[in-house]
Amino acid sequence: MKSEEDIPPIDDDVLVRMPDGTVKQRNPLSGTQVWTVPGRGHRPLTAPVLDRVPVSPNANDDTCAFCKNRYLETPPEKSRLVRDVTALGEVNWRQIKNERAEDINQTTAEFRRVPNLFEIVSFNYWAQAYGHEPTEEQRRHLAEYLSSPAGYDHILSIVTQRLRAGGTSDEKIAELSEPELLTQAYSYFCGGHDVIIARRHFVDGATDATQLASSGTLTPEEHGQYIKFTIEAMHDLYQLDPNVRYVSAFQNWLKPAGASFDHLHKQLVAIDERSVQIDGEVSRLRKNPHIYKQILRFAAQRGLILAQNDYAVALVGFGHRFPTIAVWPLGPAMAPWEYSAEQVRGISDILHAVHAATGAEVPCNEEWYHCPPSVASKVGMRWRILLKWRISTLAGFEGGTRIYLNTLDPWAIRDRMVDRLCELASLSDELEAKGQERLIAPLRIGRDCRVDTELLD
Numbered sequence: 337m338k339s340e341e342d343i344p345p346i347d348d349d350v351l352v353r354m355p356d357g358t359v360k361q362r363n364p365l366s367g368t369q370v371w372t373v374p375g376r377g378h379r380p381l382t383a384p385v386l387d388r389v390p391v392s393p394n395a396n397d398d399t400c401a402f403c404k405n406r407y408l409e410t411p412p413e414k415s416r417l418v419r420d421v422t423a424l425g426e427v428n429w430r431q432i433k434n435e436r437a438e439d440i441n442q443t444t445a446e447f448r449r450v451p452n453l454f455e456i457v458s459f460n461y462w463a464q465a466y467g468h469e470p471t472e473e474q475r476r477h478l479a480e481y482l483s484s485p486a487g488y489d490h491i492l493s494i495v496t497q498r499l500r501a502g503g504t505s506d507e508k509i510a511e512l513s514e515p516e517l518l519t520q521a522y523s524y525f526c527g528g529h530d531v532i533i534a535r536r537h538f539v540d541g542a543t544d545a546t547q548l549a550s551s552g553t554l555t556p557e558e559h560g561q562y563i564k565f566t567i568e569a570m571h572d573l574y575q576l577d578p579n580v581r582y583v584s585a586f587q588n589w590l591k592p593a594g595a596s597f598d599h600l601h602k603q604l605v606a607i608d609e610r611s612v613q614i615d616g617e618v619s620r621l622r623k624n625p626h627i628y629k630q631i632l633r634f635a636a637q638r639g640l641i642l643a644q645n646d647y648a649v650a651l652v653g654f655g656h657r658f659p660t661i662a663v664w665p666l667g668p669a670m671a672p673w674e675y676s677a678e679q680v681r682g683i684s685d686i687l688h689a690v691h692a693a694t695g696a697e698v699p700c701n702e703e704w705y706h707c708p709p710s711v712a713s714k715v716g717m718r719w720r721i722l723l724k725w726r727i728s729t730l731a732g733f734e735g736g737t738r739i740y741l742n743t744l745d746p747w748a749i750r751d752r753m754v755d756r757l758c759e760l761a762s763l764s765d766e767l768e769a770k771g772q773e774r775l776i777a778p779l780r781i782g783r784d785c786r787v788d789t790e791l792l793d
């Protein structure tokens with residue numbers, strides 16, 4: 337264990353304010369250069385919503401293909417989380433694996449894990465590049481699924497829908513024999529691109545279409561289950577094939593952030609490479625093993641710590657193309673699935689509060705970074721989750737110089753977030769005093785945070 341004095345300071349040029357107020361940033365983990373130009377920071381984050389389209393009371397049932405009444409529009413479910421409430425009001429979360437098509441409406445899924453209909457890396461990719469084959473269990477599961485009329489119809493409709501979306505004409509599809517169609521079904525029983533879908537499209541009691549249910553509108557408990565479920569799915573995808581080098585986890589929220597549905601979901605993609613980003617970070621870390629401690633200490637010294645509990649800290653990121661908040665689990669570096677249930681809940685609470693304070697109206701990407709099992713654990717790459725606000729568009733200046741312009745400097749992000757976190761915390765205290773559920777879990781905010789480098793030991 338290194339004491340504070342033994343850790344050299346971070347390079348001076350990672351965050352510099354020029355005489356005119358321009359803030360130059362360089363990301364210590366990726367090398368990305370970003371400038372923030374003064375006088376642009378106080379604009380609203382998103383354009384005002386002019387059109388408040390009313391929604392019906394049952395809008396949560398069938399607004400999009402991820403909604404409750406349309407379970408069969410997604411490929412066969414790998415697993416779902418169900419929330420049971422006993423007669424005494426006790427809440428239990430239960431996981432159901434491989435629900436059959438005919439039983440799919442027996443329970444309400446709080447979260448579902450389903451294969452992505454439009455995979456980035458398909459079963460065929462793994463089959464052709466690596467000779468990947470379905471396991472005995474997967475073959476049996478497919479056969480069982482097909483053995484019921486509801487399952488059979490579901491698979492045929494999913495395969496047909498996929499072919500049609502890929503440009504295959506209806507005449508061509510009609511010419512395919514059923515066995516030919518069914519061979520396509522393996523993608524949905526042994527593929528490596530999954531979606532984790534939340535139950536709600538809109539918040540409970542929504543009256544207009546702007547009241548979408550985001551990560552931040554979940555209860556802290558629901559968000560904790562969402563994160564735990566995602567971690568389990570990630571761990572599971574590493575078992576897909578020996579050639580899986582990394583499992584990418586991310587959440588695109590709203591269309592400007594790349595989401596195809598305004599219905600909360602995360603994605604997990606198993607890939608056969610580690611990505612430039614991960615390799616870059618690992619090689620920087622080999623040269624400078626103190627890098628995370630340097631960043632954390634620097635963020636604390638420059639007033640960029642947003643929130644903290646016993647298990648995680650949220651800080652304003654610097655050197656990112658978009659305004660970014662980073663959530664860092666505390667303690668020694670581990671893979672996401674190595675954290676205890678209590679730690680995962682603590683990390684989730686901080687991430688959830690950051691989402692709530694950002695607001696459901698802000699398009700954003702949540703990106704997970706972790707050390708893949710193929711990298712020797714002694715490198716110590718840390719699991720982190722970044723939340724990037726997609727409020728600006730890259731332009732010609734960026735393309736030509738690889739210097740990115742960002743509209744909010746780190747302190748402007750801090751001020752917005754700390755104010756909002758304080759409001760949410762005091763609203764939560766009021767609700768709790770009335771015996772109601774908190775909006776965000778208890779946490780320390782801004783100046784109340786106590787951060788030192790030993791938190792990462």
Ligand SMILES: [Zn+2]
Binds near residue numbers: 399536
């Ligand atoms: Zn929906």
